[in-house]
Amino acid sequence: MSRRTSRKAFAVEDYDLAATLNSGQAFRWVKYGEGWTTVVEGRWVTLVQTGKGIEARVVEPVRDWGWLSDYLQADVDIDSITASFPDDEPMRAAVEACRGLRLLRQDPWECLASFILSSNKQITQIRQMVASICERFGEKVKRDDGDEAAHAFPSAERIAALSEKDLRECRLGYRAPYLLKSARMVADGAVDLSRMREMGCEAAREDLLRLPGVGRKIADCALLFAGGYQEAFPIDVWIMKALKELYFPRKRRVTPKRLQAFSATYFGPHGGYAQQYLFHYMRKRAGRA
């Protein structure tokens, strides 16, 4: 371990690190001893949950930890958010089962690109595809534990310069041309992800929907997990099932459009957060079956 190593303790309560990093919002965190590791903002990071919060370690000296605090959303008051959820039986059960689950604030391009790969795939397979493009095309990042190197998520510019064949070799299948074309549109400025957080949820969504391979669901994932728009409510097969079962149990045909309209108002200003609780709750229930 190098003496340049830098550490930081984030004092956070009600923060379940394992649940948060494994809840299908980020795909690059891997178990590392007692904690977790990945690359964030070009740095190799390890995190450990402690009694007092989260302890972080990076290789290079760090003065300002704002980038990681922001990523972890360490300053968010989770109680005020869960308190804004509708007071009904399904939400109470979800909050009870997922106490400490948080939303991260991820890099827009990494988040968007990862979810372009997510279509029609299980979370373990999304992880594999993402790992594959990072290992082959991501810049090397120094680590100090004897392992060779970690890899950053490849930039839009880097992916834009590849061929469809390069990406298909990462087993992306029919998603390869979607990722390639979207990377080129982001790289040449046709869609400006750096403005996503300022332009407002609706305008940002409209922009994202211009990208090939990005529909309503994937756009909402980027808006929620990277843009900080907590009103974005991604509806996937799990949430579809949850909403039907929990809120429309005796209706035979509930259209996605109807559910989108329902969720937009029913779950309140932090609806996307509520969505993440429902998603994780459903997956947990299915997992122990």
Add this chain to the structure above:
DNA sequence: CTCCAGGCGCCTT
């Protein structure tokens, strides 16, 4: 073996 996966785009009605 079959079924389906944190969907999308395109083609029919």
Add this chain to the structure above:
DNA sequence: AAGGCGCATGGA
């Protein structure tokens, strides 16, 4: 506007 289908690949 709404519904159906193909898509690459690989867990379960």
